[in-house]
Amino acid sequence: MNANAPIRNTQAESELIERYEAAKGSLAGSVAVSALRDAAIGQIRDKGLPHRRVEEYKYSDLRAFMNSAAPLAEKANLDAAKAAVAAADTFGDLDRFRIVIANGAFAGDLSDTEALAAEGVTVSSITAALDTEDATLLLASPKTGPNDGVVAMNTAFVQGGIILSVKAGVDVSKPVEIVHVATSAGGQVVRNTVKVGEGANIRLLETFVGESGTGEINAVFDYTVEDKANLAATRLITGKADAARLFTTIATLGAEAEFKSLGFVAGPKFVRNQQFVNFTGEHSEAKIYGVSMAGGSDLADQTLIVDHAVPHCNSREFFKTVLDGEARGVYQGRINVAPHAQKTDGEMMTQALLLSETAEMANKPELEIFADDVICAHGATSGQMDEDLLFYLRARGIPEAEAKTLLVLAFLSEAIEEYGEEDVTEGLEQRVREWLADH
Amino acid sequence: MPAVQETIDQVKAIDVDQYKYGFVTDIESEKGAKGLSEETIRFLSAKKNEPEWMTEWRLDALRRFKQMEEPDWARVSYPKIDFDELYYWAAPKSVEGPKSLDEVDPELLATYEKLGIPLREQEILAGVAPENRVAVDAVFDSVSVVTTFKEELKKAGVIFCSISEAMREYPDLVKKYIGSVVPVTDNYYATLNSAVFSDGSFVYIPEGVRCPMELSTYFRINEQNTGQFERTLIIAEKGSYVSYLEGCTAPQRDENQLHAAVVELIALDDAEIKYSTVQNWFPGDKDGKGGIYNFVTKRGDCRGKNSKISWTQVETGSAITWKYPSCILRGDNSRGEFYSIAVSNGHQQIDSGTKMIHLGKNTSSRVISKGISAGKSENTYRGLISAHRKASNARNFTQCDSLLIGQECGAHTVPYIESKNATAQFEHEATTSKISDDQMFYCLQRGMNEEEAVALIVNGFVKDVIQQLPMEFAVEAQKLISISLEGSVG
Numbered sequence: 001m002n003a004n005a006p007i008r009n010t011q012a013e014s015e016l017i018e019r020y021e022a023a024k025g026s027l028a029g030s031v032a033v034s035a036l037r038d039a040a041i042g043q044i045r046d047k048g049l050p051h052r053r054v055e056e057y058k059y060s061d062l063r064a065f066m067n068s069a070a071p072l073a074e075k076a077n078l079d080a081a082k083a084a085v086a087a088a089d090t091f092g093d094l095d096r097f098r099i100v101i102a103n104g105a106f107a108g109d110l111s112d113t114e115a116l117a118a119e120g121v122t123v124s125s126i127t128a129a130l131d132t133e134d135a136t137l138l139l140a141s142p143k144t145g146p147n148d149g150v151v152a153m154n155t156a157f158v159q160g161g162i163i164l165s166v167k168a169g170v171d172v173s174k175p176v177e178i179v180h181v182a183t184s185a186g187g188q189v190v191r192n193t194v195k196v197g198e199g200a201n202i203r204l205l206e207t208f209v210g211e212s213g214t215g216e217i218n219a220v221f222d223y224t225v226e227d228k229a230n231l232a233a234t235r236l237i238t239g240k241a242d243a244a245r246l247f248t249t250i251a252t253l254g255a256e257a258e259f260k261s262l263g264f265v266a267g268p269k270f271v272r273n274q275q276f277v278n279f280t281g282e283h284s285e286a287k288i289y290g291v292s293m294a295g296g297s298d299l300a301d302q303t304l305i306v307d308h309a310v311p312h313c314n315s316r317e318f319f320k321t322v323l324d325g326e327a328r329g330v331y332q333g334r335i336n337v338a339p340h341a342q343k344t345d346g347e348m349m350t351q352a353l354l355l356s357e358t359a360e361m362a363n364k365p366e367l368e369i370f371a372d373d374v375i376c377a378h379g380a381t382s383g384q385m386d387e388d389l390l391f392y393l394r395a396r397g398i399p400e401a402e403a404k405t406l407l408v409l410a411f412l413s414e415a416i417e418e419y420g421e422e423d424v425t426e427g428l429e430q431r432v433r434e435w436l437a438d439h
Numbered sequence: 440m441p442a443v444q445e446t447i448d449q450v451k452a453i454d455v456d457q458y459k460y461g462f463v464t465d466i467e468s469e470k471g472a473k474g475l476s477e478e479t480i481r482f483l484s485a486k487k488n489e490p491e492w493m494t495e496w497r498l499d500a501l502r503r504f505k506q507m508e509e510p511d512w513a514r515v516s517y518p519k520i521d522f523d524e525l526y527y528w529a530a531p532k533s534v535e536g537p538k539s540l541d542e543v544d545p546e547l548l549a550t551y552e553k554l555g556i557p558l559r560e561q562e563i564l565a566g567v568a569p570e571n572r573v574a575v576d577a578v579f580d581s582v583s584v585v586t587t588f589k590e591e592l593k594k595a596g597v598i599f600c601s602i603s604e605a606m607r608e609y610p611d612l613v614k615k616y617i618g619s620v621v622p623v624t625d626n627y628y629a630t631l632n633s634a635v636f637s638d639g640s641f642v643y644i645p646e647g648v649r650c651p652m653e654l655s656t657y658f659r660i661n662e663q664n665t666g667q668f669e670r671t672l673i674i675a676e677k678g679s680y681v682s683y684l685e686g687c688t689a690p691q692r693d694e695n696q697l698h699a700a701v702v703e704l705i706a707l708d709d710a711e712i713k714y715s716t717v718q719n720w721f722p723g724d725k726d727g728k729g730g731i732y733n734f735v736t737k738r739g740d741c742r743g744k745n746s747k748i749s750w751t752q753v754e755t756g757s758a759i760t761w762k763y764p765s766c767i768l769r770g771d772n773s774r775g776e777f778y779s780i781a782v783s784n785g786h787q788q789i790d791s792g793t794k795m796i797h798l799g800k801n802t803s804s805r806v807i808s809k810g811i812s813a814g815k816s817e818n819t820y821r822g823l824i825s826a827h828r829k830a831s832n833a834r835n836f837t838q839c840d841s842l843l844i845g846q847e848c849g850a851h852t853v854p855y856i857e858s859k860n861a862t863a864q865f866e867h868e869a870t871t872s873k874i875s876d877d878q879m880f881y882c883l884q885r886g887m888n889e890e891e892a893v894a895l896i897v898n899g900f901v902k903d904v905i906q907q908l909p910m911e912f913a914v915e916a917q918k919l920i921s922i923s924l925e926g927s928v929g
Contacts, residue, residue, distance in 0.1 A: 055512070339846060339847070340846065352858070354858065354860075354861035355861070356861060357860070357861050357862075358828075358861075359861060360857070360858065360859045361856075361857070361858045362855070362856070362857045362858075363854075363855075363856040363857075363858075363865075363867070364853070364854065364855050364856070365852075365854060365867070366851070366852060366853050366854070367850075367851060367852040368849070368851045369841070369843065369849060369850045369851065370848075370849045371843070371846065372843035372844060372845060372846055372848075377868075378852070378867075378868075379866075379867060379868045380854070380856050380865070380866075380867040380868075381864075381865060381866050381867070382856065382858045382863070382864070382865045383858075383861075383862075383863065383864035383865065384861040384862055384864075
């Protein structure tokens, strides 16, 4: 097939184009922003949604998966949103600040904006900012790989989101939960920009609750971690959903900065969690973790590119996948080491546990190295549960189901515990247990 | 950790400007018409007295080739090849059909002598112990000039001849197996090869026979503006064994020359094929001018139960290498192996690796790949390990290490690991830290420092790969043995 030949749009693509024409007038944005949106929808019209012949989507054919595209979600009913947030048990009674994004738009009234301001954290809606002329910077995502289709979808339809900024030197006392809540059906397209000032420290929890029916969720998180700053982001992607769940992280790290993230996936039918981590200052560190559980005919895709553009940076990538039923797991990771990025230390590990005969795992741990004095390693394993371990536990009187739970938990906990955010560990392990009880 | 001095010196010793096979043999030769067309193919086919079905097979491949597009996924870049500017047939004039060694042009014999390839049986017999004898099929440009030890092999029932001869003498065998592992339309270059392949080797080992000597083909490109398209077909019947070696060199020229080969191996029940390559095509000069484009499709089919195919390659030549010797593990309990050392230097680009496709039950495979890049070269390992639904208890172990020398080269690893069976167990690793603590402790305790200990252990490991090579290649491979892999990156 010729990649340059014009394509025939699928039903979902045609619906996206219609949706764009219908929503265009109400989508925020200056002239320049509108031009970006036009270009993005043009890309979908000309090239289609990402499909298996696009190398980055080889194992996650979004084009084949999306049968239709629902219209964008309407403005949320705040009472319903409040009730949905209260009902959702994301991290139990963990003491935390909360920022609510309802049906794709920042809900200031439901957020702890004032308490955060007192700490030195400002939160505002991205919508107003998009109306200014230099807002294109907010949507420019040059570091996501050339013309990423998921990011283009986001750019075209961004409904809202937040601009969060942590003042230099501030150590935010409690974790900040960004809750994305759906109160009605329809697509939800969000862009959140987070800037952690020099020497500041913040922990984010990103959660998605409520029922969005047949609409897709497409969220882009653009983090800037300035010199000596520290950001930890835990992303919880759970719940049963039949529409695509698409997440993109773009992280830009200054010097001596630390960035840590965990993508926790359990439940939805089609999840793509992609991360682009860029080092721009020396002596920084990134630790990227992933925990995926997929059953039925679900697809869980964790994709990342870590770009070591400067010397003396460390990165560690550790991904765990558990698959049941006819589920498919995907891990695609790439460490780039630019010329002269000496003393880079990169270590990537991906492990998969297949619980059923029919599950499938695709691992693709890549290295692309142009500097000679570096240490980069990668490993990949996949296999079924160790019968000996199971036998050991059963011989000690532990019933089979419980023994299996223990072993899966032990397998996944390696990543959760190494991530080391102690106040979320228990909540995540509880979710592993719940998922296992369902499968 | 940067590379140690010893390694740097070793790689320098095989640098592109050290190429010693770059001479041209001045021999009168005959070329076919330029360009890729039906006429070229009919000419070629007629020249070789081929049966009608073969000509049709070629023409069909050509038609399909015309509809295909050149692949661009490999990490190599080169100007577009104009297939109409190439000659598809070049042969030394004196060669006409089967002959005895006495009829071979002395100039040719001198060439092979210069390359260190023994073609005279009595010389080999005089110098070397009988168990180390090697039967050689020498391919010069488009034709096989001589095959040695044919008679003796015949006694054992082994067929070893050029593929053109096989098509005349054993058409049923050729017809049955050719294209059965690498189909005509498998990929761009394989399709081109199917249309225009000129010569190559044919090996048939009958049931239960252990081939009495090593078989070897030596490829030499001599003419200008020619492509070499050879085709090798090796069939190992039930319970047989064969070890096959392949070597290649070319003169030093400013232009790029194309080498697009297809190698098909078929191992039936309990058979074993061992295929070793020392690839030393002209790599281009130090400015990246000239050199061979080596676009090769090599694939082995473990068709029978308990069969085994093992690929060993030492890659030091070619301007561009695009080569993925693979194993289809179809038979239950079959085994595939791939051992590779790829050294790139100057402006060389290597995109190489393997595919292990597990289809049968209890199949196992092992991949060991060492890439060393220096100068301004790019060295990529690209591999696929896959287990299909029915491949219960498939096992794979992959290790690919690479080493960079200098700041202008690149080393890349692109592994694809696809498991569709829960009982399949795949392990992929790429570190030097996997040296066992016990071994390290043992060495340190005896007064070695850490670097010496690592070098000793890793060298021992590389030696394991080298030892997969038959004796005859050991000399060339020897240079690489002392390359240690300290500071290697996955």
